[in-house]
Amino acid sequence: MRPHSLRSLSALFLIVFLVATILTGVGTLLVTQRTITRLVDQRIAGENMEVSGSDHPADPARVRALITLFSQRRDKGDVGFLLTGPKGHFIAGNVRLARVPPPGYSTLSAADHIPGLTHGRAFTRDIGNGMILTTLAETEPIQNYNSARVRIYVLGFGSIILIVFGGIVLFGTLISRRIREMRQTVDAIIDGNMRQRVPVDGSRSEFDQQARAFNRMLDRIAALMDGIANVSNDIAHDLRTPLGRLRGQLARLRREADTPAMREGLDQAIAQSDALLEMFAAILRIAEIEGGDRRAAFAALDLGALATEIGEMMAPVAEAEEHRLEIGPCPAIPVHGDRRLLSQAIINLIENGVRHTPPGSTIRVRAARSGDEAMLIVEDDGPGIPAERRADALRRFGRLDKARNRSGHGLGLSLVEAIARLHRGRLALEDAGPGLRAVLAVRAD
Amino acid sequence: MDVLLVEDDAILAKDLAAELRECGHQAQIVGDGRLALQALVDRKFDAVILDRMLPELDGLSVLNRMRAEGMTLPVIMLTALGKSADKVEGLEQGADDYVVKPVDAAELNARLMAVSRGRQWNMPENDTISAGDITVSPLRHRAWYKGAPVVLPKVEFQLLAELVRNADRVLTRAMLYERVWDYDFEPKSNIADMYIRRLRLKLMEAGCDDPIVTVRGIGYMLRA
Structure with missing residues (x-):
């Protein structure tokens, strides 16, 4: 070994x-x-x-x-x-x-x-x-x-051993500390805090120089990421402004329209611009969540109670679409999170269930705890998603039913996944046999 | 209403001013923060629409100076980024409401009307509030129609309380999600419409002639 x-x-x-x-x-x-x-x-x-x-x-x-x-x-x-x-x-x-x-x-x-x-x-x-x-x-x-000589040897070699031992401990501690500092930085960056850097002490030592090189690399990556984020933000903004203006003009025309055909056409045009605006809003929302800033506002909440509350709130909405929404066992599970984002995630998962199952289907919302994971589970008895296509469902803009031209911008699950990651958790799609089971797992307190 | 529109994007400002005029307001445009403070000293306005990002003096600083100098007129902040942190910051600095660009004129108009009638925090919350024959007690979670109690589930009750608080003014869906549900997003499904329908049914069961007006494409309003 x-x-x-x-x-x-x-x-x-x-x-x-x-x-x-x-x-x-x-x-x-x-x-x-x-x-x-x-x-x-x-x-x-x-x-x-x-x-x-x-x-x-x-x-x-x-x-x-x-x-x-x-x-x-x-x-x-x-x-x-x-x-x-x-x-x-x-x-x-x-x-x-x-x-x-x-x-x-x-x-x-x-x-x-x-x-x-x-x-x-x-x-x-x-x-x-x-x-x-x-x-x-x-x-x-x-x-x-001879015994004096043995004493001299023990003292001499002993002190050498002590010095070397001390040196190794010191050396090891130093290296461990540097490695720990670097690992903490890497962990922070994985968590989405791109501003974290490895501490430098200005000593110009090898460690210091390595830390500087590492930080320069992070600066470069951060700059590139900012560039990409800015580009997507700019695109979303720059497209949103004229689109908003367009929608405003359509709304004005709609108010003045005097024939039913015109009104219908304008209503459709307004609905389409709303769908586009919604998509840009989703892109910007995902960007905001991935930025990680909202973690600062995390507070203690009960995931089970939240699941019950939203399940009850969404039941009439599902019913109107001829779906049944059941609320399964929702034990109290304390988590640390953003109430609004978790609400949005649960609503998105329920909406997803309603949208992708035929009328008469049942959707079930429940909460469960497994070890230190708090799980919010939304499952339906619809057609489900074949195992090999589940990754596509999580991909941004990855829509599985392109041919059927259903509504939706394909960002719903990406948004839920971003919310899960912000909570240091994950979103998993599983087979509910029959149907689809979406599991939003976050760290329980 | 006499509105001061502080926006550095000239095209957007012109469009917005035109739309506000269509809604029956007067709008004066200024392009930066210093000019905004000057305009507020020169003349009295009913409300300010303040862009967050401005040359010279940014929106938050303008707001700060206004409040520091004792100007209490309502302020609606405009922001390009819909980040909740920005929103919280703006409201903490004393903004009355917050609108994310691109600005929908109807939405902005509804919010202007909502902030114009003085601030709700003047009103003690333990008091009942009324609109027409409907009375609600937000503190006791109770509602009455012509003095007879109306039993409402939680969401429907909160919806009614918000409508009564803003009687005769339009509440957009976005405003309802913010104030009734405390969401900073608009769900895809028509949750607000669904609960308005349920509230209507409950009120009609209680013998009330449907008091909720649907404002097409914008939102809902409770007739006083």
Whole structure:
């Protein structure tokens, strides 16, 4: 498994670093000890040779004289000399040993009861004429040198580990904070707040520069989006003004019209301009909702009560179109939202149900809660929409019954979807078996 | 009515002035905010139609200065954007009503008439209000015809109260949706017409000769 998160990467790095540091410490300790042992071995072997001389067997008188001489010399005072007979009895020397070490190199410890020696090495050699010469020296020049060295290592490497650990935590926190800031900005932008930017601290650091680059990118996107929004707003406005004037003139003509045919024709013309004006109003309404400004006016409300209220209000309207409007269970579900927009969404969904089902159909409005989702459900027993065409129904201007030339500008569901998104929710079209089920889900409080 | 029309779009202003004249008003056009304040000092008007976006001094600032100087005449704001935030802002600054462009002359006329007869907030809400033989008590949610109680469902009652409050003045559908339903949109289906019909039936059941006049293509009016 490869570590992906900053935390697991830091932990892995720290473990590897810790192991490497401990190995280095232990290795250094061992190599140092071995080196000291080797150097001491060379020294005592050299002294041994020097005392015994190159003759073999050695001359006892010379050996004794040299031991006495060397024992007094400043530069050899740290070497112990012991000359014993074949049975191990003391002949000469400046130390005494409980036992004579075997020939060759051997290790001495505190068990050998040499005053002032806890760790040492000895070299024992038969130099002839029944003499055995042992030279010895300490491998630990200072008392408890090894434990002191371990302490130094623990302190030294320990502080290094602490510094690195602190550094990693600091580094990780810094990176996490930057990433969090960026993610908060991205979330805000997904929510429709295009003005949000990543904080910059002016330090010109890599993070700062990245934040600046990110913000420049957002500025550019915002400018492009503004451009598009302005174009569509301008088009809607610029078309709406002359269209409004046209409608005014038609209305004036209608008042003066004196034949029924003329009146009928003008009524139709007025109805058509009204339909166009309505479409522009819907485009501008969607633009307003997508701008996200209305979120500032969100208030606590009960979605179940709202569904009941609007269901009851719309029942006579559906009845006039020979549809039945039933109000299903509407439990109280607290949500945070814009009452007017949610009302418009519910009315739109009911109108949609009435418009797209034959007379005699039943439309049912209900509310339900699922986890932290508050759902407003409008379902009918009409023909429904085939699964593969439901996405088309949600597309802007996506009308499914073009051939039948029904009224409607194809923006009704887009508007409901925009309202759902403003409430951080969604609009889903499902199969009600038979019929269509529209689910407007928003976040419940 | 003598109306000051503050609008920088010359063509729109000319058209609107002509239409207001057709409705029986007089309209003086000014093209920016400073001139508007000057005109208000120079002469007395019955109402102001004030565009929100103006050169020199924008509509909201003009409104602010007017109210600060104690001018209480009714103001209807015009806006290109139908954003509810703009609307709330305008009303908070002391506008009496708000109309989104493109302006329909009949709609504007209805709103001018509605704001012209003084402001409703002078009237204590616990009092009953009457129009002809119909009396309503908005606070108690009760209505009477010739002293006999008329039982009305909630929506029908609110509709009647609004009609009585504006007796003899036309209420457009947009005005009804705003004031009775508290909607900032006009539903596609004819909800307002449907409830007017239901109210009519209820009133006629109570023995009232249909007091609601349908103003073709514009809205409804209650005869006092």
